[in-house]
Amino acid sequence: MSQTNPNGLRKRYVHAFAFALIASAGLGFTGCGGGQAPRGSEMRADGMVAQSAPDSFNKQNAESYSAIVENEYRSPLVEPRSTFSADVNTASYSNVRRFINEGKLPPKDAVLLAEFVNYFPYQYPAPVGNDPVSLTLDIAPCPWNTEHKLARIGVHAKDLSLEDIPARNLVFLIDTSGSMADSNRLPLVKESLTLLVNRLTDKDRVTIVTYAGEAGLRLPPTPGSRKQAIRDVVSGLNAGGGTYGEGGIKLAYEMARRGFVEGGANRVILCTDGDFNVGVSNQSDLRQLIERERASGVFLSVLGFGMGNYKDDRLKELANYGNGQHAYIDTIAEGRKVFVEQGGGLVCVAKDVKFQVDFNPAKVNAYRLIGYENRILKQEDFKNDAKDAGDIGSGHTVTALYEIVPVGVKIDLPEVEPLKYQKPAQTKGNASEWLTVKMRYKHPDNEQSKELAAVLKGAGATSGSEDFRFASAVIEFGLILRDSKFKGDSNFDRVLERARGAANFDPNGHRKEFIELVQKARDLSSHAVRE
Template sequence: MLANIRRAGLGLCILILAACAASSPTPNVAERDERGRVDDQIAPPPPPPPPPAPMAAEQRALGVAGRAQGGTLAQMSPQPMPGDIDRENYEDFDANPIRVVAEDPVSTFSIDVDSASYSNVRRFLTEGRLPPRDAVRTEELINYFRYDYPLPRDRSAPFSTNVTVAPSPWAEGRQLVHIGLQGYNIVPRERPPLNLVLLLDVSGSMSAPNKLPLLQQSFRMLIDQLNARDRVSIVVYAGAAGTVLEPTPGNERNRILAALDSLRPGGSTAGAEGLRQAYALAEQNFNANSVNRVIIGTDGDFNVGIADPEQLQDFVERKRETGIYLSVFGFGGGNYNDALMQRLAQNGNGVAVYIDTLNEARRVLRDEMASNLFTIANDVKIQVEFNPARVAEYRLIGYETRMLNREDFNNDAVDAGEIGAGHAVTAIYEITPVGGPTFIDPLRYQERPQATGTGSEIAFLRIRYKLPGEDDSRLIERPITNSDAVSDIARASESARWATAVAGYGQLLRGDPFVGQDYGFDDVIRLAQGARGSDEFGWRAEFLQLARAAETANALNPLPRQPLPERRPATGR
């Protein structure tokens, strides 16, 4: 009897253990793998495609994904929507350093007429937050605006040169050398015909209202200005690429708009394949007497196809030599790949713009259409040689990603920036005159420069450029002398004062170390208020609001200011 009870108890225990095992199954390999990887996966919105294999280090740094290597992994849980995880990507760079004229008297750089940084910074400030430091390219903030520089006397030289030297408002004892170029403009009846290919991103990441819907509204403004002499094509790319509009005369507006309005987002982003098709269409309709250009509209999130930035850059450079240029129009946020878009536009001889509102679309595609589509000078380089008898130190404000070697200036094979019709380009150096307080101690055994017959010269300015269609550069030269100087920033031209205010704004947003600790956004606003001018389109009034927004955002979450180097009094030099 006792044995029967024991056998019954043992059987009951076995049944209980079996039930527990059935309620807690061992996870299979796919589930274990999925749990280990889900935190590392960042995918487009549902329905998600299979994710790519692990990215190469360079691709990961630039925020783009490569083609899968060795199969796909199952996605077994919902993936984040665009915007849930911030995957925006910007090129990392530091402010240009102080240079000692006695050791390094020559500065060389390529001009930059892009405006993407200004409107992208505006997006952040409108949202009540400061932009990432590397999103702020000070030269693009300055060159966003029109300036009242004198026009060139005739078209034999495509732009005029204007120079002002004035005291720095943010650093006592230093001066600003303000260099302005003004390109000639063209009237609509004189413009050449357009051969445009719109390469539009319709991937899943473009579903937000400030992406594909804004893109479609924006390009309607461009289409409204086309005529029978123009040709426009549309290529789209998502999981695959395809042509939705063959080359079509610009006056067939309804046909073009029907193709544009039919676009819907979905899939991953095969940007590279779309780029190939776009160039093929541009080549098919190439006209040596037209402006031949591919315009990309995207958030920059190329995540399948050729995603290696070096390969994309090489491809665009080769196509540039055929006479087909590339411009990049950015939209949206959350996965905005600014670094890749800048590289493509710079190497494609085009412009990089960022469209955050319909007003910005109107500025880029209507008010500034000539500047952004019709090039009047290629490979524009600026070189400044400072006189060591007059200048102890200098630094270039902005243009950190556009610096060139000294020998690049005379090398016509080295690519540089383009100037469009009506474009104004501004560059500002901050200098320490000889006898002023310097950041760097002079060398003990170096011979001190003596004034010569060029003693009235502060610096010497050289500009190289190529006319469209030419391979050999032309040279403009002029000295920068005492006659270019004013004793007070208030006596400088309206253009110089406005550019100076914007330069201060950009440096404060970046937390650059060379702006005095007592200089703030209220000083920027004060200087800009007196230099607003006519402000036909209200861009300068908007700038004042953005400076106030930056002041508020900085008060709530102060931007770390880089430490100001110790300044040393001069030693009689």
């Protein structure tokens, strides 16, 4: 569903130019899916659909989202393994929250289930020993299809205290063009950065580079202890004009290299409403620049602000290329979540995190990975240390769920000829195992990966832990908003009932807010039906 916002038209020429650049470069994630692209769209080589917005949408709203082809059920006799990359992005949830709080149901392709479930922290066991991450598995009945099971993979990254966080070399690249003037754009950037400034220490360094209306270096590398000097520069930022910021991103990376901290967190943080007038006119060159700097140890995180011309799909791609997080900040409360609650998330503790899941055909008739469509990897990518994957910051949790059809439960799958030369793996002695998960990761300063593994057993007869029930409620909510063909018996009332009974662990009020959001969405949906 689109919305009318004249601010989204202020830079229509810039948007069209940026759209053409990205479309011509063919940027995308490794994804799954198949079939033909919808009319007015283009099927990309990676299986994702790059869809052109209709003229009526362009006239009202310059936002853009990649069309997602949901993962299908797979037979373990045909595809015994599932491989994917970690994802700590949270932008989809806060962006959808913005739509609902404005009294609108979101476009279905704005709903990414992995980003929904990973918005919330969970109480997974902390890592032990030298491992910076832990791996936890559990299983319970699937609430929207009780004949099925839900298998959950949970990861908890080491939570560094403020004293243990290494020195941070943070370079903020801030869009100060005219479209950033609205209160939910540059003013919100400034408020959010002030929250972070309050938590900086003398060992940290902050640099501010602006582009567009005010291009250039606004704050040279400055110790975090000089808080007032940093605040003065932040408060003095103003939005205006639409001139391309020549070399803005190049300058940001140059400053990051100049202040590079060995063993520390070196990161460029792009704050924008989605325009790409950052001084690199060729999108392929921009991607190569980001990947080259990533290899040198300077990562890129992307924070989206504003509405009407928000470019979710492109911002997400840039963050993924840069080994960083993509978050959408719609309120100062979300700014607090990103910079205060998850401030340690700016410090990577495990990079190139990948999962490979082996399913036992003696227990599993079919399986489906829920979400992560833009994070699917080839089987051979798992042990390939040259293959980039997701990164996990201090204190982050990562959650992934599979919907499993147990043996004995019927499901319609495409007919496939039995394998002639290969037989399914023997399951003798492993009859109680549903699946085995292997996770590979690298320490931030190492290019050789390490592997953890865990086996999932058990009947999965109970409803699961409080965390499990809440995670399943979040997924079910997303299935409803997406109007997914896999939503089964999903409904708002059951989501609310389960979430209310699983909200005891809520240190920052996010679960309570989720319940309120579901109530609003239910009311909006009922009103839409009545109309």
